[in-house]
Amino acid sequence: MDVILFLVFAIIAVVCAINVVVQTHPISSAVSLVGVMASLAVLYLLLGAEFLAAAQVIVYAGAIMVLFVFVIMLLNAGAEAKKGRSFTAQLLGLPLLVAFLGLMAYFVQRLFPQSTMVHFGGFRGGGAAEIGHALFTTFLLPFEVTSILILVAILGAIVLARKEMD
Amino acid sequence: MHPVTTVHYLALSAALLLIGTVGVLTRRSIVIILMSIELILNAVNINLVAFSRQAHAVHGQIFAIFVIVDAVAEAAVGLGILIALFRNKETVLADEIDLLKW
Numbered sequence: 001m002d003v004i005l006f007l008v009f010a011i012i013a014v015v016c017a018i019n020v021v022v023q024t025h026p027i028s029s030a031v032s033l034v035g036v037m038a039s040l041a042v043l044y045l046l047l048g049a050e051f052l053a054a055a056q057v058i059v060y061a062g063a064i065m066v067l068f069v070f071v072i073m074l075l076n077a078g079a080e081a082k083k084g085r086s087f088t089a090q091l092l093g094l095p096l097l098v099a100f101l102g103l104m105a106y107f108v109q110r111l112f113p114q115s116t117m118v119h120f121g122g123f124r125g126g127g128a129a130e131i132g133h134a135l136f137t138t139f140l141l142p143f144e145v146t147s148i149l150i151l152v153a154i155l156g157a158i159v160l161a162r163k164e165m166d
Numbered sequence: 167m168h169p170v171t172t173v174h175y176l177a178l179s180a181a182l183l184l185i186g187t188v189g190v191l192t193r194r195s196i197v198i199i200l201m202s203i204e205l206i207l208n209a210v211n212i213n214l215v216a217f218s219r220q221a222h223a224v225h226g227q228i229f230a231i232f233v234i235v236d237a238v239a240e241a242a243v244g245l246g247i248l249i250a251l252f253r254n255k256e257t258v259l260a261d262e263i264d265l266l267k268w
Contacts, residue, residue, distance in 0.1 A: 006170045010178045017182055017205055021189035026197045033201050036182075040208055047175070047219045049227050052211075059234055064204065064241050071245045072197055077258050080195045093188075101184055105177045112176070117169045118219060125224045131231070134224045146235050153239035160246035163253075 002119055005046060013039040024079040026072045030065055037061040048123035051131045175216035182209035194259045196251075200244045207237045 016035035023029045037060040044053040135143055182205055189202030211230045218226025248258065255263055 002170050003168065006174065010174075013178065014181050014185070017185040020198070020201055020205065021185055021193065026195060029198050029201055033204065036205065036208065040212065043175070043178075043212065044215055046170075047215050049215045049218070049230070052215060052227050052230055055231065055234060056211075059238060060204070060208075064238060067241060067245060068197065068201065071248060074249070075197075075252050075258055077195065077197055080193070080198075080259065083194065083261075085192075097184055097188065101180055104180045105173075108176045108180070109173055112173055117171055118175070118216075123219050123222060125222065126218075126227050130224050131227060134228055135231070138225075139228050142232065146232060149239055150235065153242050157242040157246035160243065161249045 002046065006043070006118075009039040009042045009046075013043070024082070026077050026080075027069065030068050030072065033068075034061050034065050037065070044126075047118060047126075049126035051126055051128045172216050172220045175212055179209045179212040179216070182206075182212070194261050196244075196248050196258050196260050199260060200241060200248075203240065203244075204237060207233055207240075 013036050016032045016039065019032035020029045020036065023032065037056060041053040041056040041061075044050075044056060186202045186205035186209060189205065190199050193199055193202065211233055214226040214230040214233065216226075218224065218230075251263060252258060257263065
C-alpha cells in the first residue's frame with residue numbers, strides 16, 4: 001500500500017515537473033506546478049507531516065500559484081517562441097542529465113545503506129500541536145526573524161511594483 | 167515488494183532538483199524561471215521532511231516551514247521585479263533584458 005501510494009504520487013510529481021519545464025505557455029506550466037504541489041502534499045502525509053501537507057496546499061497551491069497566474073494574466077504573457085539551441089547541447093543534454101541523476105542516486109544509496117523504512121502512520125510527530133510547540137519554544141527567535149523577513153518582502157514588493165511618481 | 171525507504175524520497179528530491187535546474191537554465195520566460203525555482207525549493211522540502219521522518223524529530227519540518235516562508239517572500243519580490251521590468255522594457259523574456267550587458 002505504501003509502495004503503491006509513493007510510486008503513484010512520485011511519478012505524478014516528476015511528470016508534472018517535466019511538464020512545467022516543457023510547456024511553452026506559462027498558464028500550462030502553472031497548472032502543472034499545482035499538480036506537483038498537490039502530489040508532494042500527499043507524500044508529506046505519507047511521511048507523517050500533516051501540518052506541512054496542509055500548509056503546502058494552502059500556501060503553495062493556494063497563495064503562490066494564484067499570485068503567479070495573476071501576474072501571467074496581468075502581463076498577458078503569451079507562448080514563448082523556441083530559440084535554436086546548439087546541436088551538441090540538444091544531443092548530449094538528456095543523457096548527461098540522466099547519468100548525473102543516476103550517479104547522485106547511487107552515492108546517496110551508498111551513503112545511507114541503513115535508512116529506515118517509511119510506513120504510513122509510523123510517525124505521528126508532525127501534527128499542528130507538535131509543530132506549534134517546537135515553533136514557539138525551541139525556534140521562537142527564528143520564527144520572529146521570519147516575520148521581519150516577510151515584512152521586508154512586503155515592503156520590497158510594494159516599492160518595486162508601484163508607479164514612479166516625480 | 168520492495169519497501170519504501172528514505173533513499174527513495176532522496177532520489178525523488180534529486181530528480182525534482184535536476185528538472186528545476188534545467189528549467190532555470192534553458193527557459194527564456196522569467197515567469198517559468200521563477201516557477202522552476204519553486205520546484206527546486208520543493209525538492210529541498212522533501213529532503214527535510216524525509217530526514218525528519220528518519221530521525222523521528224519534528225525539527226526538519228520546522229525548517230521546511232521556514233523554506234516555504236522563504237519561497238513566498240521570493241515569489242512576491244520576484245514578481246514585483248518582473249512587473250517593474252515589464253513596465254520599462256515591455257518584455258518578460260530573460261534574454262531580451264540586457265541592460266547590464268556590454
